Amino acid sequence: MSNSPLIRTLDLEKTYITETIKTPALRGVSVELHKGEFTAVAGPSGSGKSTLLHLLGGLDRPTAGEIYLEGTAMSGLSKDQLAKLRLTNIGFVFQAYNLIPVLTVLENTAFVLELQGIVRGERIKRAKKILGELGIDQYADQYPHRISGGEQQRVAVARAVVSDPSIVLADEPTANLDTAMSHDLIDLMRRLNSEKGATFFFATHDNRLLDRVNRLVTLVDGRIAKDEVRDAA
Amino acid sequence: MKAAIRHMLRNRRRSILTLLAVLIPIYFLIVMFGFINSMVQDMFESSTRFDTGHMQIRAVETRATGSAMPLMNDPADALAALATVEGIEWATVRLDLPAMASVGERTRTVFVRGVVPEEINPISNMADRIVTGEFLTSDSTGVLVGEELADLLELEVGDDMVLLGAHPEASLGAIRSPIVGVFKAHEATIGRMLVYASLGTARQLARNDTAATAIVIRVDGVVGPQDAALMDQKATALRAALPDGFEVQDWLDLLPVMDGYMKILTPMLLIMAVVFFGLGALVVVNTLYLSVMERTREIGLIIALGASRMRVMRMVLAEAGIITLAGAFYGALLGVGIILIVEAFGGIPLWGQMADYMKEIGISPVLHMSITAWQVILSAGAMAVVAMLAAWLPALRASKLEPMEAMRYVE
Numbered sequence: 001m002s003n004s005p006l007i008r009t010l011d012l013e014k015t016y017i018t019e020t021i022k023t024p025a026l027r028g029v030s031v032e033l034h035k036g037e038f039t040a041v042a043g044p045s046g047s048g049k050s051t052l053l054h055l056l057g058g059l060d061r062p063t064a065g066e067i068y069l070e071g072t073a074m075s076g077l078s079k080d081q082l083a084k085l086r087l088t089n090i091g092f093v094f095q096a097y098n099l100i101p102v103l104t105v106l107e108n109t110a111f112v113l114e115l116q117g118i119v120r121g122e123r124i125k126r127a128k129k130i131l132g133e134l135g136i137d138q139y140a141d142q143y144p145h146r147i148s149g150g151e152q153q154r155v156a157v158a159r160a161v162v163s164d165p166s167i168v169l170a171d172e173p174t175a176n177l178d179t180a181m182s183h184d185l186i187d188l189m190r191r192l193n194s195e196k197g198a199t200f201f202f203a204t205h206d207n208r209l210l211d212r213v214n215r216l217v218t219l220v221d222g223r224i225a226k227d228e229v230r231d232a233a
Numbered sequence: 234m235k236a237a238i239r240h241m242l243r244n245r246r247r248s249i250l251t252l253l254a255v256l257i258p259i260y261f262l263i264v265m266f267g268f269i270n271s272m273v274q275d276m277f278e279s280s281t282r283f284d285t286g287h288m289q290i291r292a293v294e295t296r297a298t299g300s301a302m303p304l305m306n307d308p309a310d311a312l313a314a315l316a317t318v319e320g321i322e323w324a325t326v327r328l329d330l331p332a333m334a335s336v337g338e339r340t341r342t343v344f345v346r347g348v349v350p351e352e353i354n355p356i357s358n359m360a361d362r363i364v365t366g367e368f369l370t371s372d373s374t375g376v377l378v379g380e381e382l383a384d385l386l387e388l389e390v391g392d393d394m395v396l397l398g399a400h401p402e403a404s405l406g407a408i409r410s411p412i413v414g415v416f417k418a419h420e421a422t423i424g425r426m427l428v429y430a431s432l433g434t435a436r437q438l439a440r441n442d443t444a445a446t447a448i449v450i451r452v453d454g455v456v457g458p459q460d461a462a463l464m465d466q467k468a469t470a471l472r473a474a475l476p477d478g479f480e481v482q483d484w485l486d487l488l489p490v491m492d493g494y495m496k497i498l499t500p501m502l503l504i505m506a507v508v509f510f511g512l513g514a515l516v517v518v519n520t521l522y523l524s525v526m527e528r529t530r531e532i533g534l535i536i537a538l539g540a541s542r543m544r545v546m547r548m549v550l551a552e553a554g555i556i557t558l559a560g561a562f563y564g565a566l567l568g569v570g571i572i573l574i575v576e577a578f579g580g581i582p583l584w585g586q587m588a589d590y591m592k593e594i595g596i597s598p599v600l601h602m603s604i605t606a607w608q609v610i611l612s613a614g615a616m617a618v619v620a621m622l623a624a625w626l627p628a629l630r631a632s633k634l635e636p637m638e639a640m641r642y643v644e
Contacts, residue, residue: 059537059637080541087539094640100531102239115540159538 347435
């Protein structure tokens with residue numbers, strides 16, 4: 001594992017402000033994530049897990065503090081620059097509504113490559129390859145509503161890793177899956193981590209997943225309560 | 234593009250509504266153009282046919298001649314110049330003279346129009362307007378009068394009428410002419426004023442064997458006012474060829490009413506187009522807005538994955554573009570199709586008083602339709618541009634969605 005962090009946050013704060021209420025979600029979070037890690041951030045509901053994940057992914061902006069992605073400060077980037085950063089450096093897996101309903105599994109997988117401007121032949125080749133590696137190539141021509149939730153999440157993982165991003169950010173990826181499907185998905189992501197060196201960062205409170213991560217960051221009330229490196233398989 | 238097509242197919246009803254919002258205004262505009270074109274052409278044709286022609290050669294007015302047209306002593310030089318201009322379909326010499334018409338003790342001021350009957354016959358419907366008697370011939374010494382003048386002077390076919398020429402540039406001539414026919418004029422004023430005679434008879438009245446007041450000309454290939462450029466081109470060529478002392482009056486000089494009508498028609502069509510297109514644009518904005526709202530989470534996901542704002546806009550505009558193009562194409566097809574079908578059946582015949590009136594004013598009692606390629610392109614193109622401009626608003630909204638807010642959006 002390299003010593004130079006892939007992502008570094010510095011005193012990260014996020015406060016949601018409504019007309020009358022200010023709700024602090026993160027209060028001075030400083031954390032480093034390194035290449036090849038299989039890390040989860042855990043904590044009770046409202047502890048700021050998803051908020052941290054969204055800030056790291058450039059989907060939202062912090063109220064204070066800074067995030068560096070491979071040395072680049074994200075606060076100075078415009079919306080389009082952030083979009084480009086997400087496109088080239090970050091893969092996303094969301095809890096639900098992960099896939100574009102009018103695109104087939106193959107097209108969904110290749111969608112990020114299309115956004116990157118990769119020519120059709122090349123993106124189809126790469127998408128088919130990753131679908132094959134994840135064992136879901138038989139669904140290539142199916143539309144998302146034709147396959148199960150677990151299979152849809154596998155496709156989402158395929159799409160997240162197809163462009164070899166620096167990191168995959170996954171928000172409660174197993175929340176909607178039954179145990180068997182969850183284990184399958186976690187096995188899959190572990191395999192991608194160990195075989196391809198893909199870096200994963202999860203926001204989850206699912207013990208089935210938490211048991212399998214190498215590093216666990218625990219958030220309580222928007223602060224890091226614990227950051228432990230663990231042996232997991 | 235593929236995704237845009239699938240979105241359209243997924244929401245067929247809304248896509249069809251958007252398509253209709255583009256199609257219907259184009260269809261209506263083309264059909265409207267079709268009727269108006271044909272009416273304008275009919276009016277233009279009935280006015281220019283014989284009465285005014287597409288242009289006229291006249292003598293340059295050197296002194297005030299009142300209501301009389303300046304007299305040319307000999308149109309031969311002008312006719313020779315006209316022969317050098319290509320693309321002239323037809324020309325005839327005419328002599329219009331103010332005169333006094335007397336029968337017994339009754340006297341009226343009239344205009345005697347001297348024509349070459351054999352030349353005007355092929356293009357004029359004068360012969361069809363004869364109510365009693367017969368049409369003129371070149372060697373005829375008789376005259377035709379309108380029903381109104383016949384009533385005022387209590388004339389019948391076979392009666393004699395004394396005409397006293399009163400052109401300020403001609404000598405005073407007087408002739409006694411038999412009434413060979415009575416015609417139905419399309420306006421009562423004309424029926425009271427106009428007396429048709431052969432050119433020879435009119436020249437006798439002017440006491441000048443070569444006199445004329447106009448050479449009436451029709452240009453080959455002119456169908457209506459839309460051929461103004463062709464008429465202008467011929468008028469310019471003719472002006473260059475004519476010797477001194479002659480001038481060319483074009484259709485705008487000769488048909489000021491037509492010119493005025495055209496000036497009203499253009500803004501009227503424009504207002505109608507704005508109303509049609511405006512309504513179409515509102516529907517396009519509405520349906521696309523709805524589509525963007527319904528797909529808020531999906532668009533949020535696409536932005537989250539890294540699509541730029543421009544990309545999202547392109548995505549929405551692509552969908553609008555496909556529907557717009559289809560709407561424009563089918564609208565144009567339907568509009569042109571209706572025109573072709575109507576014309577294949579020989580037009581829409583009018584009936585009753587309307588048909589009689591149209592006949593009286595020299596316009597065909599059958600409604601025809603015609604359209605030019607430019608009008609089709611203009612109608613379809615303008616609506617397509619309006620629809621795409623309307624699509625801009627929902628596209629902009631989609632591009633400005635915040636990814637996380639959009640993904641949390643619940644319909």
